[in-house]
Amino acid sequence: MFAQQLSSTRRGARLAQLLAMEQLTAWEMSPAVIERAEHIVAELSSNAALHGRVQGRDFLLALTLDDAAGTLRIAVSDTRGECRPAIPQGQDPDDESGRGLLLVEALADRWGTEPRPPSGKTVWAEISQHGEGPKTDSGQSGSQCR
Numbered sequence: 436m437f438a439q440q441l442s443s444t445r446r447g448a449r450l451a452q453l454l455a456m457e458q459l460t461a462w463e464m465s466p467a468v469i470e471r472a473e474h475i476v477a478e479l480s481s482n483a484a485l486h487g488r489v490q491g492r493d494f495l496l497a498l499t500l501d502d503a504a505g506t507l508r509i510a511v512s513d514t515r516g517e518c519r520p521a522i523p524q525g526q527d528p529d530d531e532s533g534r535g536l537l538l539v540e541a542l543a544d545r546w547g548t549e550p551r552p553p554s555g556k557t558v559w560a561e562i563s564q565h566g567e568g569p570k571t572d573s574g575q576s577g578s579q580c581r
Contacts, residue, residue: 436498436499436500437454437455437458437496437497437498437499438495438496438497438498439454439495439496440493440494440496441480441493441495441496442484443484443487443488443489443492443493443494443513445481445484447480447484447493447494448477448481448483448484451476451480451494451496451511452473452476452477454496455473455476455496456469456473458498459472459498462500464500465564468507468562468564471542471562472498472507472509472562475509475538475539475542475543475560476496478535478536478539479539479560480494480496480511482511482535482536482558483511483512483558486518486520487513487515487518487555487556488513489513489515492514494512494514495510495511495513496509496510496511497509497510497512505563506544506561506562507561507562508560508561509559509560509561509562510557510558510559511558512551512555512557512558513555514554514555515555515556516551516554516555516556520536520548520558542560542562543560543561543562544561544562545560546558546559546560546561547559
């Protein structure tokens, strides 16, 4: 397992991505898994810094490699538990934002959210180390924050 608290800023989100790639390379993950994970970490950490930000509070990046199950779990926790991510419905093709969770859904085998007491949430995604590609089984729920 790898876990790191990072500042809820754009810089913290970028650092999360760099640290994740370094850890996955050290774990000798396949290039296909690393590429999928890189995009997922970038999106979830960006969302934590932008939508889950509470002044003076950090977000947590956690990577868990389960060799027995053959999965990599990416979890990003922030302190805005009242705002659960949701994929927006009926987006206009010209919209400049709002596609990030569609990317997570496309790249992850599974994803969802969990409460993180006392007042936060964790958004997680899992990638199979042995599968051919992502499935589209999502565990999204709750109200969307923008």
